[in-house]
Amino acid sequence: MHIIIFGAPGVGKGTQAKILSEKLNIRHISTGDILREAVKNQTELGMKAKSIVENGKLVPDDIMALLIKEAVTSKDSSNGFILDGFPRTLNQAQILEPILEEIGINDLIFIQIKADDDKIIERLSGRRVCSNCNFIANIKLLKDQNRCPNCGLENTFVKRKDDDEEVVKRRLEVYNSTTLPVLEFYKGKVSLIVVDGMKSIDTVSNQIMQELDSIGN
Ligand SMILES: [Zn+2]
Numbered sequence: 663m664h665i666i667i668f669g670a671p672g673v674g675k676g677t678q679a680k681i682l683s684e685k686l687n688i689r690h691i692s693t694g695d696i697l698r699e700a701v702k703n704q705t706e707l708g709m710k711a712k713s714i715v716e717n718g719k720l721v722p723d724d725i726m727a728l729l730i731k732e733a734v735t736s737k738d739s740s741n742g743f744i745l746d747g748f749p750r751t752l753n754q755a756q757i758l759e760p761i762l763e764e765i766g767i768n769d770l771i772f773i774q775i776k777a778d779d780d781k782i783i784e785r786l787s788g789r790r791v792c793s794n795c796n797f798i799a800n801i802k803l804l805k806d807q808n809r810c811p812n813c814g815l816e817n818t819f820v821k822r823k824d825d826d827e828e829v830v831k832r833r834l835e836v837y838n839s840t841t842l843p844v845l846e847f848y849k850g851k852v853s854l855i856v857v858d859g860m861k862s863i864d865t866v867s868n869q870i871m872q873e874l875d876s877i878g879n
Contacts, residue, residue: 663688664734664767664872666749668845669775670837671783671829672789673859674866678775679746686874688742691733695727698716704748705733727757735765742754755770755847759818771877773870774845775859779834786830786859790819853877 663686669675676692683690700708707729726748731852734743749755749822762770777785788802797812800820800854823829848854857866 663771664762664769664850665742665744665771665773666777667744667771667773668841669859670727670777670782670834670841672780672786673775673777674863675746675775677851677863678773678870679744681863682744682870685867685871686742686744688744689733689739691730691739691743691745693730693747696729697721697726697734700732705732714730718824723751723754723757727754727761730758732759732787734762734767738751749844752843752847755844770843770848771855771874773855773857775857777859778832779838781860782834783827783830783867786825789822790826791822792818793820833859 665682666686667675667679667682679690681817682688688868689707694705698712701712701732702708707725711725711729712720714725730745732750733739734745762768785800787799788800790801791798791878792810792812794815795810795813795818797810799811799819801807804811808819824833855877857869857873859866860868
C-alpha cells in the first residue's frame with residue numbers, strides 16, 4: 663500500500679502516520695527523519711543537504727525528491743510506505759509524480775486529515791511539552807493542568823515557540839496558500855480519503871482503516 667498523508671500543521675498527521683505504519687506494516691517516511699538519517703549516514707545527498715542547511719537555506723525540492731526516491735525504493739519500503747511531509751508544494755508534487763511512475767507505483771492513496779483553522783489554533787494553544795521527559799500534552803484535556811501525566815512531575819510544562827498563536831496562524835497561512843494546491847493536483851488522479859482531524863486519535867485512525875478497506879475491496 664502506498665499512501666501520502668496530508669493536512670495542516672497541528673492536525674495530527676504524524677501521529678496517524680505512525681499508527682497506520684504499524685497497523686498496515688508499511689514504512690513511515692517522514693521527510694524530517696530521512697533528512698536526519700542521510701546526514702547521519704553521510705550519504706552523498708546527506709552531505710549536500712547538510713551544507714545547504716548549515717548555510718541557513720532550505721533543502722531544495724530536487725534534493726528532497728531524490729532522498730524520497732531513495733527511501734521509497736529501499737528494502738524497508740518493499741511492503742509499502744506512508745509519506746508524511748512531502749509533497750508540501752505543487753512543485754514537489756510535480757517532481758514526485760515521474761519518480762513514482764518510474765518505479766511503477768500506480769495505486770497511490772491520498773489521505774487528507776481536515777480541520778478548521780480556528781479549531782487547530784484552539785488545539786495548539788493548549789499544547790505543552792514537559793521539560794523533564796519531553797512528553798507532549800494538551801493541558802485542556804488534563805485534569806491536573808500542572809502535572810505531567812507521563813513522568814508525574816509538577817510545573818514542568820513549557821509552550822513551544824512553534825505553538826505560539828501568531829506562529830501557528832502564519833504556518834496555517836502558508837499551508838493554505840502553498841500546500842493546499844497539492845490536494846487539487848491529486849484530485850481525480852488517485853484514491854482520496856478525507857477524515858475529520860478534530861475527532862479523537864482512535865476515531866480518526868479507525869475511520870482511515872475502514873476507508874482503506876473499502877478501497878481495497
Ligand atoms: Zn514529564
